[in-house]
Amino acid sequence: MSGTLVIFKKELKGFYFNSTFWMICFLVSVVFSWVYPIQLNLFSQLLMNYVMQQGVPQNQLNIHYGVFLRQLSYLNLLLIFVVPALTMKLFAEEKKLRTFDLLLTSPVTSFQIVMGKYLAALGAVGGIVLLALLYPLATSTLATVNWGPLFIAFLGIFLVGGVYAAMNLFASSLTENSIVAYVASVIFNVSIWFVGIGTEVVDGERARKIFEHVSLSSHLSGLVEGTVRTNGLIFFLSIIVLFCFLAERVVESSRWR
Amino acid sequence: MIQVKDLTKDYGPRRAIDKLNFSISKGDVVGFLGPNGAGKSTTMKIITGFMAPSHGNASVAGFDVFENPLEVKKRIGYLPEIPPVYADMYVQDYLRYVAALKQVPKEKIEGSVKNAIEKTNLGDVQKRLIHHLSKGFKQRVGIAQAIVSDPEVLILDEPTVGLDPKQVAEIRELIKSLKGQHTIILSTHILPEVEATCEKVIIINKGRIVAEDSIQNLSTMEQGQIRLHVRLRKSVEDMQNVLSGMGSVIGVHSGASAKEWSIDLKGSEEAVENVSSLLVGKGYGLLELTPAKRDLEDVFLKLTYGQQEKGGPA
Numbered sequence: 001m002s003g004t005l006v007i008f009k010k011e012l013k014g015f016y017f018n019s020t021f022w023m024i025c026f027l028v029s030v031v032f033s034w035v036y037p038i039q040l041n042l043f044s045q046l047l048m049n050y051v052m053q054q055g056v057p058q059n060q061l062n063i064h065y066g067v068f069l070r071q072l073s074y075l076n077l078l079l080i081f082v083v084p085a086l087t088m089k090l091f092a093e094e095k096k097l098r099t100f101d102l103l104l105t106s107p108v109t110s111f112q113i114v115m116g117k118y119l120a121a122l123g124a125v126g127g128i129v130l131l132a133l134l135y136p137l138a139t140s141t142l143a144t145v146n147w148g149p150l151f152i153a154f155l156g157i158f159l160v161g162g163v164y165a166a167m168n169l170f171a172s173s174l175t176e177n178s179i180v181a182y183v184a185s186v187i188f189n190v191s192i193w194f195v196g197i198g199t200e201v202v203d204g205e206r207a208r209k210i211f212e213h214v215s216l217s218s219h220l221s222g223l224v225e226g227t228v229r230t231n232g233l234i235f236f237l238s239i240i241v242l243f244c245f246l247a248e249r250v251v252e253s254s255r256w257r
Numbered sequence: 258m259i260q261v262k263d264l265t266k267d268y269g270p271r272r273a274i275d276k277l278n279f280s281i282s283k284g285d286v287v288g289f290l291g292p293n294g295a296g297k298s299t300t301m302k303i304i305t306g307f308m309a310p311s312h313g314n315a316s317v318a319g320f321d322v323f324e325n326p327l328e329v330k331k332r333i334g335y336l337p338e339i340p341p342v343y344a345d346m347y348v349q350d351y352l353r354y355v356a357a358l359k360q361v362p363k364e365k366i367e368g369s370v371k372n373a374i375e376k377t378n379l380g381d382v383q384k385r386l387i388h389h390l391s392k393g394f395k396q397r398v399g400i401a402q403a404i405v406s407d408p409e410v411l412i413l414d415e416p417t418v419g420l421d422p423k424q425v426a427e428i429r430e431l432i433k434s435l436k437g438q439h440t441i442i443l444s445t446h447i448l449p450e451v452e453a454t455c456e457k458v459i460i461i462n463k464g465r466i467v468a469e470d471s472i473q474n475l476s477t478m479e480q481g482q483i484r485l486h487v488r489l490r491k492s493v494e495d496m497q498n499v500l501s502g503m504g505s506v507i508g509v510h511s512g513a514s515a516k517e518w519s520i521d522l523k524g525s526e527e528a529v530e531n532v533s534s535l536l537v538g539k540g541y542g543l544l545e546l547t548p549a550k551r552d553l554e555d556v557f558l559k560l561t562y563g564q565q566e567k568g569g570p571a
Contacts (some may be wrong), residue, residue, distance in 0.1 A: 006357040009382040018345070102341035102402070105305045106358040255326075256309040 003108030005115025015086065016122040023235075024082055025131055033072045036071055036135045043067050068136055068150060069224055072157050078159050079125070084185030086124045087168040088178045090176055091116045091251070094174035100254075108254040118169055118244055125161035128189065129154060149226025156223025159236040160216065164189050166243035173250040192216050192239075258283045258410060258440045259304060263313030266299050276313065281457075283409075286436050288451035288472075289444040291461040297444040298338060298459070301412050304442070305335045316412055331360060334439075336410035337511045338415050342400025345387035347396055348379055351387060359406035373405040377431060391411025393424035395538040400431065405437070410501050411439040419449060429453050448557055456509050462561040482507075483548055485529060486518045492516055499539065503531060 015021045043066040050056050052068050059065045094100040103113055134152050136145065169186035175181050196215025199208050219232035264277040271417050274296035281287050291297050302308050306326040314321055320328040343351060347570060352370045369444045374383050377397045382390055389397060398418065403411055416432065417425045432454045435441060443455060451458055452472060460468040492515040498521065500506045505528035508521035519559050529548065536543045 003358065006354070010354050014345070096343075097342040098337060098339040099343055100337075100428065101307060101335070101337040102355065102358070104307050105330055105333065105335045106355075107327045107360055108358065109327070170569070255307070 003106075003112035004116045004119070007103075007108070007113060008119045011090065011117055011120030011235070012123045015120060016127070021086070021127075024113070025128065028078055028082065028128055028130060032132060032135055035074055039067050039070050040139065046175060048079045050087060051131070060153050063139070064146060064149055064153075067139070068153060071132065071135060071152055072224055075157055076090045076160060077131070079128070079157070079164055081186060082187040083121075083125060083161060084171070085166040087121050087165055088181040090169055090173050090186060091173040091241040091247075092176050092178045092181040092185060093205075096108060104254065105206075110255075113251055114173075114244055114248045116167070118166060118247075121169060122163040123163055125165050126158060129158045129161060132157075143144065146226075152226045152228055156220050159223070159233075160228055160251070163216070163239050164244075166240040166247075167192070169181045170247040170250070171248045211253065258285070259315070259317050259442070261300070261304070261313075261315045263399070264300065264303060264310050265313055265551040266296075266303060266308075267311045273488035274461075277461070277464075278465055279459055279466060279469055281324045281440060281442065283354060283440055285457055286432075286441045286455045287443065288455035288458045289442055289461065290446065290448070290451055290458055290557065291444075291542050292446055295461045295561070296464040297446075297461060298414055301335070301414050301442065301444055304431055305333050305412055307335075309532075328371075331406075334359075334401040334403035334411045336399045336411075336413045336416055338418065339401065340395050342387045342395055342398050344386070346387055347384060348387060348390075349374070349383045351398065352401055355402045356405045359408075361406050369405050369407060372407075373401040376434070377401040378406060378427070393420050393427075396420060396424070396428065401430070404435065407438075409440060411435065411441045412444045413441065415445055415491065417445070417447065425450075458559060460560050467560040468556070483522045483524075483529065485522060485532065486505060486512075486545070486547045487520065487532075487536065487543065488512075489516045489518075490544055491540075493518070493541060496520070499533070500532070503528075503535070504546050505531065 043063065043195075046053075046056070046066065047061065050061060088240050091100070094103065136150055139145065164185075167188040168181075171188055172178075172181040173182040174184065193216060196209035196211060196217050201216065202208050202211060213235070219229075222229050222232050259281040259497050261277050261279050265275055271484045277296075277300060279284070289297050289300070299308075303310050304317065304322060306322045306329050308415050309323050314323065316322060317329045318332050320332075322329045328519070344382065346354070349370060351467055352373055353366055356366045356369050357363075367424075368375050374380055379394070379397055379401055382394055387395060390398065396419075400413070400416060403413065417428050428448065432441065432443065436454075443451070445451060455472065459466060494515060496511070496518045497509045500509060505522050505524040506520060510519045510521075512518055520532060522532065532542065536546075
């Protein structure tokens with residue numbers, strides 16, 4: 001297990017002691033600093049005028065729905081493109097610079113290599129999610145915030161980030177070209193949202209149920225509304241485990257190829 | 258220490274190495290010699306557990322590299338052709354990382370890093386980014402990386418390639434200084450390197466071992482044979498004829514002009530003496546007489562390219 005820890009520490013340092021990561025954080029915060037106050041402003045106007053407006057959905061009058069969930073959907077959009085930028089070099093760069101030789105000739109297993117790198121990527125994703133969490137935290141000085149659903153919603157988006165990280169780690173392990181890894185990762189991240197679309201085209205009840213269960217959005221929607229369901233958590237974990245396993249196989253394959 | 262048995266590796270239809278068999282005992286410094294593409298790197302990669310063989314097996318310190326790769330990797334320091342260094346790390350941090358990766362106990366890491374830096378003379382650059390180092394220094398960081406865990410076996414794949422002569426000399430000195438503490442395998446296609454550092458040579462060509470012996474034995478492969486280079490003041494048209502009376506002469510080759518010859522003799526120093534006194538006696542004006550040993554280069558070329566010795570002075 002110590003191998004995992006050594007690689008984890010090194011990669012996490014590689015993220016946090018690197019200007020690229022802070023550049024990404026800066027850009028993310030620029031986007032939020034522009035969008036979030038506008039959202040907040042619109043929400044406050046809506047509250048002031050709602051008596052005069054007819055047919056405003058009830059849940060839009062809640063700050064959780066009116067502001068935080070919108071922010072989360074922007075965060076999700078950003079993560080689709082940001083997580084690949086963080087993870088693309090994890091394996092591709094090592095292969096290109098031949099530092100991969102060092103890892104493969106060190107007394108660590110493929111599993112430890114992948115785990116170390118995955119946990120480090122998770123650490124970096126966590127940093128960005130925390131950065132986004134600062135905005136609701138700042139809002140709590142102006143408004144009453146229901147902390148439970150807020151944290152659960154952010155946990156949900158963090159799990160989605162974890163799914164991206166696992167898929168993108170796998171994409172990075174496939175190639176030694178970082179750009180290819182990036183493009184493949186973005187395609188993975190975008191296409192996982194389209195799996196659930198199957199619900200709308202299949203006829204059978206059973207098939208529809210299956211698509212519902214493998215749809216990322218149906219599991220995420222539970223979490224962002226503040227309800228934790230074990231089947232949702234298991235679903236996220238299964239995807240993460242699946243792609244980490246695939247990445248581990250790719251790393252291992254270089255031993256016998 | 259290292260046992261290699263029937264080791265074979267296929268890359269698709271191409272056979273990179275074909276049934277290699279050799280063994281290396283503890284403390285040996287072995288040169289792994291061969292032209293480019295002979296299968297040197299492949300063999301080394303298999304011994305390090307980096308890749309698996311198609312057939313056969315290899316073991317290090319009694320552990321099979323495929324069955325028990327972790328035990329093997331603990332005992333090996335490996336410098337690949339391209340030093341596996343992270344450009345964005347500081348030399349010291351990098352070596353600490355490698356030491357931790359190689360499972361050096363925590364309390365010993367600082368000591369081993371210091372030791373490796375000392376041995377490879379990296380003291381001046383230890384706090385610099387690897388990115389900013391010259392190629393020679395990067396190579397040294399690569400070697401430091403290989404020795405930082407104080408491994409029993411050190412595998413160096415072309416450690417001096419692309420370095421300037423001074424750096425080459427330094428790296429050779431370094432390898433010499435590591436002798437005795439580690440079992441070293443050194444792959445190269447540069448012959449003087451092997452002559453300078455190794456005791457034993459394995460010559461490999463097209464995936465097969467063509468010779469395996471000590472340098473001493475290889476360079477005097479044909480025992481009791483001496484080649485003399487002579488330079489005369491006067492021209493001699495037919496040296497063969499002049500020397501025809503001597504039984505010990507087995508071959509005569511002309512040199513750049515009729516004043517330079519090389520003569521192959523069988524026998525001992527007496528034969529040399531006879532030739533010199535004959536040449537002096539005939540009044541050719543003997544200016545130079547140098548005995549030349551067959552050197553490793555001849556052996557190497559002959560074995561790997563099947564090239565026959567050419568006439569004339571080498």
